[in-house]
Amino acid sequence: MYYNSTHSFLFVFLVMVFNISLAQQKDSTAVISYAEKMQIKLNVDSHLENYYITNSDDETDLNLALNNDLRLTVLLDYKIFSFSYSFTPDFLPGNHGDDEKGESSYSDFGISLFPGQFVQQLTYQRMKGFYVVNSDDFASNLPEDNPYLLFPDLKRTYYGGSTAYILNPDFSIENLVYQREWQRYNAGSFVPRLNYSYTEFSNDFEDFKGKEKDFDFSLDLNYYYNWVLAEKFNLSPYAYGGLGTRIENYKQRGDNLNEEDKNTYFTQEYGGGLQLGFNTDTFLMGARVSYKSLNYKNANDISIQNDSWYGLFFIGYRLDPPENLKRIADKY
Template identity: 30%
Template sequence: MKRFCFIACFFLIYKVSAQDIVNLSEYLITNVSINTQSELLSVIDDDNNQRYSIEAANNLRTKLSANYKFLGLGFGFSPHTSNRKSKFLEARVNVFLKQWILGANFSRIKGFYAQNDYLQNVQTDFPDLKSTRYTLSTSYNFNDKFSLKHLIQKNEWQRTSAGSFVPSFTISYNRIFDLVDNEKYKQHNYDFSILPTYHYTWCIDNNWFIAPSVTPKAGVRFSSNSKAKNTFFTRGFNFRLQFGITTERVAVGAIFNFESNNINYKSVRRTINDRNHGQLYFAYRFDAPKFLERTVEGIERKLGI
């Protein structure tokens, strides 16, 4: 009987301790990633009655980020990879407040070029076309046994398998600007979207994990240019698969996104659609410098977090 009680207590203690999510927020986490994300624009040429796609010629993007405590900052850019020059810049801020995740993102892309060369009598290159986007988002994690920080911020380490429903709401403003035959073209898009995402992290052994997620999307877009104003619904679906290895100091992995977006194009000349893409990342956790530790702890005391 004593032996049975000892074995039962051992497994109970092991299970309870294994369920803990390891907090690594005392470290300063630096992260570098390379991804193959790109943007497409759908162009409708009324004169030639043709519709075709153009894309930014920067299929390889580099993103750098630093995360500490509840705050995450990121910056992205793309090197020139062909004679067709496209520019990409991105800045990101994430704030984690208990189960809430707040995000703000800015991105700018300039230079779009035709995907196909068979088009005739159509100007298919738009080197001056710029797309500027501002996005605000808020999400809530319903299960405190699941760590979204493990997947995004890298300042937690989930040790046992768990999943959670994480609904999100996003607001974005997208401005498209072009100069064609000395005539300015401007389009303003305001998007409001609901994304009811479900995440699951399957932990393998102690360090390896696989984390799929599915996200149906629904929203509304208000679009306007010099000729017309339009209101229509948007919808989409995203499947995300992340896998990697986590230790106390290092996080390495890959992310694959499979995305589909649907918009009524009849009255809209140009709209942006994200494509399927992959990402490789490497993160390392440094001991935070004292001045950063004091500054952030002072902010936490003032905000009561």
């Protein structure tokens, strides 16, 4: 009797080990990782933000925008790191210098890390030179050769980051958002994300200088889904919504002016999008359309809204890393 029980236990144990090994094998083949490859990718997108300031008394929107239509991003991925640099080159359509709308400049740097089921992002961004899209609503007698109100010295500097956690361990956000992996079956996941940033707006109004400092903290909930259309194609919808708080400090300094105003507001944000991707072991490409919105009311009951629709096209190539880079990365 003892002999039979022992063999029964061994048989059950071996079956469990076999099933676990099959499950591990399935998981490892369901997501193809390209972490050992160096990935170079180019993005072209229209993700340049507009700012809408609405006065509840007369419901007039002040629409501020940059005089650039398209952004070019260069990305380099290797191991758990992703580096990016974005700018608005003149050779892209809509980025040519325009005397009517003034000169604008844009640049940002980003780094992303992927430890386990976490995604950590850090970003620095700088914009300068805005114009009022709906200038006719505020000045009806503008000359034909200068039909827009310009804020050439208005500058926005942004330091931000986010920490996200993928609740479903069998879902690859690196497949959808970063193309560092390829998921071969349908799967989705909720992804809570903590956002934190410091933004500074500054402008020279000739008689005085104004500076606004914003500290933003928010928590949002994202949902991503990977739908495999074919062996090398996927379709990926996503949506998110969140709440947060903004701590604002505005100062005005001039010869006869020295004012400061501090306020705290609750913010709302939401958005979503749809992405189509194509992937091979060496080549990748895709397109995405997205919408995002951030809004709040300030102490004077003025609504501030920052929203945009934007499109993105990406193309990339994977290759073996240089030996020097590989030796450095292997040490860590």
